[in-house]
Amino acid sequence: MAELGSNSLVQADIASLLHPYTDARAHERNGPIVIERGKGIFVYDSNGTEYIEGLAGLWSVAVGFGEPRLVEAASRQMTKLSYYHTFSSKSHEPSIRLAEKLVELTPQNLTRVFFTSSGSEANDTVVKMVWYMNNALGRHQKKKFLARNKGYHGITVASGSLTGLPNNHRDFDLPAIAVRHLTCPHFYRFGQSGETEEEFSARLVAEAETVILEEGPETIAAFIGEPLMAAGGVMPPPKRYWQGIEALCRKYDILLVADEVINGFGRLGSSFGSVHYGFTPDIIVASKQLTSSYIPLAAIIFSEEIYNAIADNSAKIGTFGHGFTASGHPVATAVGLENLAIIEERDLVGNAARVGKVLQDKLLAFSDHPLVGEVRGAGLIAGIELVADKASRTPFSPIGRVGAAAFSAGHEHGLIVRAIGDTIALCPPLIITESEVDELVSRLEKVLDTTASRLGSLQLS
Numbered sequence: 174m175a176e177l178g179s180n181s182l183v184q185a186d187i188a189s190l191l192h193p194y195t196d197a198r199a200h201e202r203n204g205p206i207v208i209e210r211g212k213g214i215f216v217y218d219s220n221g222t223e224y225i226e227g228l229a230g231l232w233s234v235a236v237g238f239g240e241p242r243l244v245e246a247a248s249r250q251m252t253k254l255s256y257y258h259t260f261s262s263k264s265h266e267p268s269i270r271l272a273e274k275l276v277e278l279t280p281q282n283l284t285r286v287f288f289t290s291s292g293s294e295a296n297d298t299v300v301k302m303v304w305y306m307n308n309a310l311g312r313h314q315k316k317k318f319l320a321r322n323k324g325y326h327g328i329t330v331a332s333g334s335l336t337g338l339p340n341n342h343r344d345f346d347l348p349a350i351a352v353r354h355l356t357c358p359h360f361y362r363f364g365q366s367g368e369t370e371e372e373f374s375a376r377l378v379a380e381a382e383t384v385i386l387e388e389g390p391e392t393i394a395a396f397i398g399e400p401l402m403a404a405g406g407v408m409p410p411p412k413r414y415w416q417g418i419e420a421l422c423r424k425y426d427i428l429l430v431a432d433e434v435i436n437g438f439g440r441l442g443s444s445f446g447s448v449h450y451g452f453t454p455d456i457i458v459a460s461k462q463l464t465s466s467y468i469p470l471a472a473i474i475f476s477e478e479i480y481n482a483i484a485d486n487s488a489k490i491g492t493f494g495h496g497f498t499a500s501g502h503p504v505a506t507a508v509g510l511e512n513l514a515i516i517e518e519r520d521l522v523g524n525a526a527r528v529g530k531v532l533q534d535k536l537l538a539f540s541d542h543p544l545v546g547e548v549r550g551a552g553l554i555a556g557i558e559l560v561a562d563k564a565s566r567t568p569f570s571p572i573g574r575v576g577a578a579a580f581s582a583g584h585e586h587g588l589i590v591r592a593i594g595d596t597i598a599l600c601p602p603l604i605i606t607e608s609e610v611d612e613l614v615s616r617l618e619k620v621l622d623t624t625a626s627r628l629g630s631l632q633l634s
């Protein structure tokens with residue numbers, strides 16, 4: 174942490190900046206860590222301290238920090254055409270080429286692309302596209318969404334409503350749209366004793382069907398889910414879960430939306446999370462690794478059926494009355510194209526599979542650590558859930574204090590992680606090498622041991 178009082182940037186931050194996902198009063202006391210520069214999997218703060226960015230920024234910097242090709246792509250595009258929009262039939266090459274590329278990369282049934290600048294805007298757009306489509310088809314009642322507890326879809330009014338985390342709803346008057354949140358498909362926490370993973374999946378699919386029938390299938394428009402749930406605690410789905418949900422969606426004519434904002438472009442060691450788990454969505458939402466977050470960009474890739482309903486309605490009304498000033502910003506889409514080229518040329522999806530296996534195996538060895546209840550993940554994303562009692566899986570009380578201690582210990586040992594309650598999340602850049610994984614794991618071991626040594630001072634009940 175930067176020295177309070179010794180650094181005018183720190184003082185200016187405290188005086189002027191409200192930080193997302195931060196206790197503002199604690200921040201006034203403690204100040205920020207000011208990150209100054211990054212290279213590869215490392216970032217450096219204003220005191221010169223090095224950290225492994227174990228979360229790739231916000232699950233997003235696929236090609237690592239300081240990649241000159243992305244800087245050059247942005248600079249080239251800035252020089253040639255620094256801004257133009259895509260409203261009222263205007264277009265430009267980077268957005269056309271990236272749309273084409275996304276259609277090529279995603280499953281065959283997805284043929285059309287709409288750009289936004291963030292995952293939240295993309296999910297709000299999905300909600301509005303689905304409503305618009307169902308109005309166009311005369312299905313005026315078919316507007317409700319199904320989502321999951323602990324799912325994360327963003328924080329704008331509609332996407333925040335889809336998110337299933339209490340702190341994103343509390344005192345924000347959300348949910349504000351019609352959405353039913355289903356049981357979180359995390360076997361370790363929500364599986365019943367004696368139940369197999371497949372039986373757990375079958376129970377959750379039956380629960381979803383009960384909700385659909387309760388509400389009336391004619392009122393349910395779409396099911397949205399992250400193939401592997403990330404920001405809610407890194408939870409891979411139980412076996413056969415997605416196959417059951419996909420069949421249900423087909424049975425009741427419900428659109429299946431894969432929110433791949435974190436999963437997409439190789440995170441799990443496959444091109445997309447939906448490909449990894451073997452299901453075919455009607456809509457994929459992508460962002461983050463699309464540009465390695467060097468510049469804001471998100472994309473909705475959707476089916477020809479959805480496109481046709483929207484296109485017909487836009488012809489009837491005279492316009493598709495939706496779009497952002499930066500929908501398909503040329504600098505963002507140029508960076509996206511270059512970033513995807515790097516992912517392809519360096520086989521970073523393959524790297525996530527190969528080096529991801531090494532990471533997962535090494536993390537599994539922590540299962541014997543006294544604090545560790547469950548180690549879970551796929552490819553280059555992992556969660557390590559810390560518990561008070563391993564045998565009974567009893568969480569610490571209050572939840573989050575031990576996670577916060579681990580988060581801070583990470584800073585001391587040069588490792589930036591995310592603490593989600595008491596789960597430590599890891600999601601390093603896709604370029605990470607085996608020897609860098611060794612270093613990450615060795616720092617993580619110190620983090621766990623330091624956290625364990627401090628339990629006594631954490632006022633746990």
Ligand SMILES: Cc1ncc(COP(=O)(O)O)c(C=O)c1O
Nearest residue numbers: 291292293325326327432434435
């Ligand atoms: C799965 C998922 N969807 C949507 C979002 C929201 O994206 P943004 O923060 O760009 O609005 C996130 C952000 O973490 C996410 O993980």
